[in-house]
Amino acid sequence: MFESLSEKLDGVFKRLKGHGTLTEKNISDGLREVRLALLEADVHFKVAKQFIADVKERSLGQEVMRSLTPGQQVVKIVNETLTDLMGGAHEALDLSGTHPVPIMLVGLQGSGKTTTAGKLALKLRKEGRKPYLVPADVYRPAAIDQLKKVGAQIDVPVFESRTDMDPVDICRQARVAAHKAGCDTVLLDTAGRLHIDETLMAELQAIREALQPADVLLVADAMTGQDAVNMAKAFDDALHIGGVVLSKMDGDARGGAALSIRSITGKPIKFIGVGEKLADLEAFHPDRMASRILG
Ligand code: GDP
Numbered sequence: 001m002f003e004s005l006s007e008k009l010d011g012v013f014k015r016l017k018g019h020g021t022l023t024e025k026n027i028s029d030g031l032r033e034v035r036l037a038l039l040e041a042d043v044h045f046k047v048a049k050q051f052i053a054d055v056k057e058r059s060l061g062q063e064v065m066r067s068l069t070p071g072q073q074v075v076k077i078v079n080e081t082l083t084d085l086m087g088g089a090h091e092a093l094d095l096s097g098t099h100p101v102p103i104m105l106v107g108l109q110g111s112g113k114t115t116t117a118g119k120l121a122l123k124l125r126k127e128g129r130k131p132y133l134v135p136a137d138v139y140r141p142a143a144i145d146q147l148k149k150v151g152a153q154i155d156v157p158v159f160e161s162r163t164d165m166d167p168v169d170i171c172r173q174a175r176v177a178a179h180k181a182g183c184d185t186v187l188l189d190t191a192g193r194l195h196i197d198e199t200l201m202a203e204l205q206a207i208r209e210a211l212q213p214a215d216v217l218l219v220a221d222a223m224t225g226q227d228a229v230n231m232a233k234a235f236d237d238a239l240h241i242g243g244v245v246l247s248k249m250d251g252d253a254r255g256g257a258a259l260s261i262r263s264i265t266g267k268p269i270k271f272i273g274v275g276e277k278l279a280d281l282e283a284f285h286p287d288r289m290a291s292r293i294l295g
Contacts, residue, residue: 001222001274002255002293008037009078010295017071027074031055034078042225042256047085047263054081079290085259086286091268093120094215094242099184100132100175102211105245106204106235107219109192112247112273114143116219117189118150119273119281120245125156129185132178133158136167136207137191147189154278157181167191167203168210175211188213196231201238208239215242217270220257222246228257232265241265247273250280258289 012033019026031052038048058077068076095101103120107113114135121131133151135158137143144161151158159174171188178186190207193200208216218241220228228246235241244261249272252258261269269284 001249001252002041002258003253005037005041005253005255006293006295008040009034009293012037013071013075013078013294016074017069019071020069022070022074027059028056030074038259041254041259044226044229044256044260044264047260050263051081051085054084075294079294082259082290082293083287085263086284086289087262087268088286090283090285091243091270092283093217093270095129095185097212097214100178100186101184102171102175102186102188102213104188104190104204104208104211104213104216105219106190106216106239106241107192108196108221108231109140109194111192111219111221112245113192113219114146114150114189115276115278116217116245116247116271116273116281117147117187118154118156118278120271121151121156121187122154122278123281124185125154130183131156131185131187132174132181132183134171134174134178134186134188135159135161136170136174136188138163138165138167138170139191143189143191150278157183168206171207171211196234196238204239217241217243217245218267219245219247219273220261222249222252222255222257222272225254225256226260229260229264232261232267236265236267241267243268243270245269245271245273245281246284250274255293 016030035052124131135144135147148158161170218235272284274280
């Protein structure tokens with residue numbers, strides 16, 4: 001992930017470090033290249049602009065550290081600004097409230113929602129919790145079967161949803177069933193469509209209203225770049241999401257979604273999907289990601 005951005009930034013920083021002392025011109029030329037690299041990585045233009053302004057402001061305010069060369073100092077400031085851009089500290093899944101705690105997964109069809117439900121179940125189980133999976137997409141029988149298979153693979157119970165049931169009823173009944181089964185976390189895999197539409201949003205709002213989930217996670221495909229950012233904004237406006245799971249980061253060489261979502265929506269990326277296997281889910285740490293980008 002981030003290969004092309006990393007490579008470009010590496011080039012800029014090598015040139016900056018090559019100078020013994022840095023003039024204002026060296027720095028502003030370097031930052032112009034950083035801005036271009038961000039735009040090529042499909043970072044939202046407003047985010048790229050603000051980013052450069054923040055780096056400049058920090059550079060002016062910084063005391064010169066004797067242990068670092070001027071070039072190293074710029075890299076350090078870029079690293080800190082990137083970390084802040086992605087939210088600063090890691091934000092965990094909200095599991096507060098009485099058991100079983102409902103967690104709602106939303107997103108477009110194909111974004112990786114069902115896979116993420118399985119990944120999250122596996123992760124929670126490894127942390128000592130007892131997850132319960134709920135297929136709440138009654139429009140595609142294949143979606144129900146897919147989640148059943150995922151559940152069987154990791155030995156996590158799955159609610160017996162039927163396509164003739166109402167999605168809100170499914171979620172309500174599933175919570176009762178999860179309680180009876182001694183489970184403490186209910187993962188609701190809701191319906192996705194190819195595009196956002198009012199019917200879908202109304203259904204998701206009804207589930208949110210009825211279940212009052214502790215967290216609502218939007219699963220967005222990192223490879224769709226700015227589309228993922230627009231998606232996050234639209235879902236948040238309609239549904240007030242708690243955070244984002246950015247899936248398919250393993251296939252995303254650019255990184256625009258990861259870098260833009262926080263500042264455009266104000267919502268944190270909580271997890272990233274890094275492969276097709278159910279173990280391929282990582283907690284998102286802005287500082288680690290910034291260091292990964294800067295190599
Ligand atoms: P849904 O329609 O949103 O439920 O999407 P699915 O969970 O069915 O996922 C769609 C496709 O994306 C499947 O082929 C998954 O294996 C794949 N997928 C999901 N997450 C990831 C990921 O993090 N990395 C990769 N490489 N593939 C993923």
